[in-house]
Amino acid sequence: MKLQVLTIHENQKVQKLIIRGIRDLINYKNLEPGDKLPSERMLSEKFNVSRSNVREAIQKLEFYGLLKSKPQSGTFVANIGVTAMNGMIEDILRLDEPDFKSLVETRILLELKTARLAALRRTEEDLKSMEEALQAYNKKVMNGEDAVQEDLLFHLAIAKASGNSTMNTFMLIIIPGIITNFQKHHVCDAGLAQRGIRDHQAIFDAIQDKNPQLAKQKMKEHFKELYNYCYNLE
Amino acid sequence: MKLQVLTIHENQKVQKLIIRGIRDLINYKNLEPGDKLPSERMLSEKFNVSRSNVREAIQKLEFYGLLKSKPQSGTFVANIGVTAMNGMIEDILRLDEPDFKSLVETRILLELKTARLAALRRTEEDLKSMEEALQAYNKKVMNGEDAVQEDLLFHLAIAKASGNSTMNTFMLIIIPGIITNFQKHHVCDAGLAQRGIRDHQAIFDAIQDKNPQLAKQKMKEHFKELYNYCYNLE
DNA sequence: ATTTTAGGATTGGTAAACCAAATTTTAAGT
DNA sequence: ACTTAAAATTTGGTTTACCAATCCTAAAAT
Incomplete structure (x- = not known):
């Protein structure tokens, strides 16, 4: 499917796209803390990216405490509300290298x-x-x-x-x-x-x-x- | 090779093992800033773990600014000396969840x-x-x-x-x-x-x-x- | 002797196949 | 009807295979 290696910059863009997608999904589906996200396979299909890309994006959001993956079970919305989630994701997307x-x-x-x-x-x-x-x-x-x-x-x-x-x-x-x-x-x-x-x-x-x-x-x-x-x- | 899913705790142990291994390798081989680490494949073979595990460990050290991966080229020792590297890895291994x-x-x-x-x-x-x-x-x-x-x-x-x-x-x-x-x-x-x-x-x-x-x-x-x-x- | 170039080996990244744990569904038993 | 058990499905994690970019070597050209 993917025919060429992405530059770091392009990869970042894909990741931001997925993170935005996940945010929109949480809003659209009104997912509450503790609810389960669609599976990695479904997300990769929905956003038309590889499952690896999805996993990377999820890992990033996990690092910032917004998601939590459980083996053989699913990825869950962390125990902070939708409001904080939206605000934080907005900021995370905006983050750049520190001067x-x-x-x-x-x-x-x-x-x-x-x-x-x-x-x-x-x-x-x-x-x-x-x-x-x-x-x-x-x-x-x-x-x-x-x-x-x-x-x-x-x-x-x-x-x-x-x-x-x-x-x-x-x-x-x-x-x-x-x-x-x-x-x-x-x-x-x-x-x-x-x-x-x-x-x-x-x-x-x-x-x-x-x-x-x-x-x-x-x-x-x-x-x-x-x-x-x-x-x-x- | 691996026959059962590792618990989070076990996975952490494997990762720490690899990080220690990489540190020892840098010391033993006297790798200077900018030098190239052995390839992910060689590391996974040397430490007898999967390449995924090696990649995770490298990503962690990349997050803390100690390594830098370049696509299709290799993983390189960051531009901070061996001394700082050793001191920092020691602390990173010791880190636990914040209270x-x-x-x-x-x-x-x-x-x-x-x-x-x-x-x-x-x-x-x-x-x-x-x-x-x-x-x-x-x-x-x-x-x-x-x-x-x-x-x-x-x-x-x-x-x-x-x-x-x-x-x-x-x-x-x-x-x-x-x-x-x-x-x-x-x-x-x-x-x-x-x-x-x-x-x-x-x-x-x-x-x-x-x-x-x-x-x-x-x-x-x-x-x-x-x-x-x-x-x-x- | 130096530079250029071409081909093969190596590398991190990526896609796909596979695994076992967890979950859901189904069916059997009471 | 309700409970229990078993089978099928789904899931994140893991392994394997593959890709194209890069690096290395050495032969060819100047």
Whole structure:
């Protein structure tokens, strides 16, 4: 049936078409939370696409918590109403790749909080992980090597110590975009790394001392240059 | 080869096995950013699993920005170093379903910021969307109906108006979990809804007046009860 | 020696066939 | 009539086969 491989762009278009189709179906058939969607085979026939495409689209909506597939049984509308469903799908369709500024803005917001929470909740094990990450970073910087990765792993250790799994996940999602953009824009040049050692130590100490205010403050200072840099980007 | 359908739990185990395998492979073969992974067929043979399983695992690592598949070419190690790769995979394997407290904590953090940003950046179109969501919520509450969905769509409209696509995405990820937990714990009972109308109006007004401080303040007040509720959960 | 080109091998993507669990329908038993 | 059991159908998941784009090799042309 399909005679040529689709580009990524074309594939996205097909997926959006299917997602819109599913949304319309839910509206047209007045499907309530818990109701069953037509089978993947029927959907693929109805939308005139392959079953693989349908499965991909369903997986995406499953990721955003809107559908739930049960093996050998069917795909079901999640336990959030039709209104929320429509609003969310509209937004999901509109989503595009995040820009660097948006990533950094969100990162700073998250990390001021994780630093504070880590100071409140860190265990001895958390401290150990953070210290290891700290040492790895210092060692690289001392040798004059690039240490972007070790830098971010230290920050990730703080996120883990915050005891908030959602923020930890969000940091994981953000980090790759941060790293690649850092390399692209050459953010971490010059003496920034040397200063990073002192900054990190101050943050670590505050968390170790269980001083949330100070931890947040030190993290804020650490981000000061980055903040200014990113707000002057374009 | 495979003779029975795997439970979700078993499937997760297989996926983690493959992810660990890929990590070990990258380390053992000293694969650098940009290098090509063995083909899906070879991986499935090496790990003694189906190619579908391999593809799922690769998709997951692609979501977290660690790999990148190119059609008819291969799967490549993303442009972040081995160190970050190892650290992140370790954390990804450890991730579990977020708890309600973690969701609410993150939501409040995000929304205090989106309210502030929306007051700074909202367009006339944003205002219109927010007002529509506001009206839908009010109408439901006036009729004594449950309005959890309309409530969250208003908050989502604010996130959209913040002009930060990352925070917008994160709100979308959080919302379904919030809704289901709200229903489970009966958070939105009683006169909370009536108060919600006034709260929302105050937030909207502040954003319309481009008053970021006030917008954040009103959002904070709006969350006060929710905040206390969730911190006393267990 | 270098570049070009052609053919075969490799690759991720896709379509189709197949599986067993779950569901529905049907029929048998009481 | 109602309950129970069994057979047929439907379903998402899985495996297999296939496709065209890409990559690799090496021979041919300059």
